[in-house]
Amino acid sequence: MIDGVIRLQFDRPLDPNLQRLAVQLEPPAAVIFDVQGDELLLKPRDPLRFSTDYTLTIAPQEGLPLEQAIQLRFRTEPQFTYERDIKPLLEASCVGCHQPAGRQRTQLLDSYEAVLAYVKPGDPKSELIDPRWTRRHAT
Structure with a gap:
């Protein structure tokens, strides 16, 4: 609130x-x-x-x-924002590999635009949130 x-x-x-x-x-x-x-x-x-x-x-x-x-x-502002809440998590856990110079360069997560390829804002069933991905990666 x-x-x-x-x-x-x-x-x-x-x-x-x-x-x-x-x-x-x-x-x-x-x-x-x-x-x-x-x-x-x-x-x-x-x-x-x-x-x-x-x-x-x-x-x-x-x-x-x-x-x-x-x-x-x-x-009113959203409860969570990309810049304040999501970007720091991705930078700490994902962007090392999911960037143009990383091992997963075909699945970029290094910008808001790149993340939108996997996430529809407000949709809890978005691909990036799917448990099959979170089980494969460190939390």
């Missing part, structure tokens, strides 16, 4: 006494807020889900200088 703060900056200071905020997050998530100068800080009460499209809507209201509602769409 993702735990963070959404920061919205306005072109003028906000009312520091703002007590209520007409805000909606879809898929539904309760949000708490704080005002710091010209910034509105929004924090979901519970962590948001990975790889999820959200829509944040803030309605015009007293103490908030909006002529019309703000609607922001964003997608």
